[in-house]
Amino acid sequence: ERADLLVIAPATANTLAKLAGGIADNLVTESALAHAGPLVLAPAMNSRMWASPATQENMRVLRERGAHVVGPEEGELGEGGSGVGRMSEPAAIFECCQRLLAASGSLAGTRILISAGGTREPLDSVRFLGNRSSGRMGVALAAEAARRGAEVTLVAANLAVPAPAGVELIEVDSAAALGEAVLGREADVILMSAAVADYRPAAPESGKRRKSDESWTVELEPTSDVLLELGRRRRKGQLLIGFAADEGAAGLERAREKLRAKQVDLIVFNDIAQPGIGFDAEENEVVLISKSGETALARAPKREIAAGVLDAVERLRG
Numbered sequence: 001e002r003a004d005l006l007v008i009a010p011a012t013a014n015t016l017a018k019l020a021g022g023i024a025d026n027l028v029t030e031s032a033l034a035h036a037g038p039l040v041l042a043p044a045m046n047s048r049m050w051a052s053p054a055t056q057e058n059m060r061v062l063r064e065r066g067a068h069v070v071g072p073e074e075g076e077l078g079e080g081g082s083g084v085g086r087m088s089e090p091a092a093i094f095e096c097c098q099r100l101l102a103a104s105g106s107l108a109g110t111r112i113l114i115s116a117g118g119t120r121e122p123l124d125s126v127r128f129l130g131n132r133s134s135g136r137m138g139v140a141l142a143a144e145a146a147r148r149g150a151e152v153t154l155v156a157a158n159l160a161v162p163a164p165a166g167v168e169l170i171e172v173d174s175a176a177a178l179g180e181a182v183l184g185r186e187a188d189v190i191l192m193s194a195a196v197a198d199y200r201p202a203a204p205e206s207g208k209r210r211k212s213d214e215s216w217t218v219e220l221e222p223t224s225d226v227l228l229e230l231g232r233r234r235r236k237g238q239l240l241i242g243f244a245a246d247e248g249a250a251g252l253e254r255a256r257e258k259l260r261a262k263q264v265d266l267i268v269f270n271d272i273a274q275p276g277i278g279f280d281a282e283e284n285e286v287v288l289i290s291k292s293g294e295t296a297l298a299r300a301p302k303r304e305i306a307a308g309v310l311d312a313v314e315r316l317r318g
Contacts, residue, residue, distance in 0.1 A: 047083030105149030
C-alpha cells in the first residue's frame, strides 16, 4: 500500500501470463494484483517464447491496462544463443521509473521540443556534408526534461547515441527536414541543440558520382535559418533556447549578438576550441547568455550540463 511504483524485472512469460489472467498464486503476482500505482514490466525469456502468439496477446492485454513495458532487447540469452528476449539494462528500467515518478515534477505538463544531432546535406546519392555532432547534449536534455515530468519531443538528426526512453522521437536527416519537423510542432519550450548545417550543395547529383582524376567543384547555398524563423513565429509565453558552438572570445561575442538577432531567451555557448568538450565528447563546458546576464557552467558530464540548462529554463519560466 505504500509503494508508488511496482517493477517486475525480469518478467518471465509465466509471470506475464498470470498477470494478464489475474492469477495471484505467489508473492509477485499477489503484489501486482493489489498494487494501485504504475506497473513497470521488463520481459526476459527465450526469443521463441517472446514471439509466441500467447505471450504477445498477454502483452497486449497488459499494455491496454496501463502497464509500462521496457524491452526486451536483442542480445545474448541466458540459455545460450542470441535473439530478442534479453532483459533491458537496469539503467533503462530505472530511467522509465524516473519518468513515471516525475509526473508531478517541476516541469510536469510542460511541452518541450528539443533538436539534437547533426544534419547531413547530400552531395550525391551516397556522399554528404555533415558535422561531428553526436547528439549527446540534446539526448541528455531530453532525458533530464522527461525526468522532471515534461512531455518531450526529440527531433533527432543522425544520432550517434540512443534516444532516451519516454520521449517522442522524430528522426530527420537534413536541415530542411529538421526545420519542417520543428516548425510544425507546438511546444511551451524549444531547445535547439542540434548542429544544423549553414550551407548545402546547390545542385546535388541524383546518382553516385564516379571517382575520376578530375577536380569536383561544389557550389554551396545557405540553408534556411530555423532558429530565426522560430523567433519570428513564437507565441506569447513560449521560451526559445538557442545553442552556439564557436571559438574563443570572438565566438562568445558572436553568441551574445545571436541572442539579440535571433529573438531568443537564452543562448548556450560552448567553446569548441577547448579540447575534450562539445562535439562528440562526453563532457561540456558552457556559458548561459540571457538578457539578465551570463552564467558559466564548469566542465562536467553532459547530463549535469543538461540539468544546469533546464534549471535556467525553469528560472525563465518563473
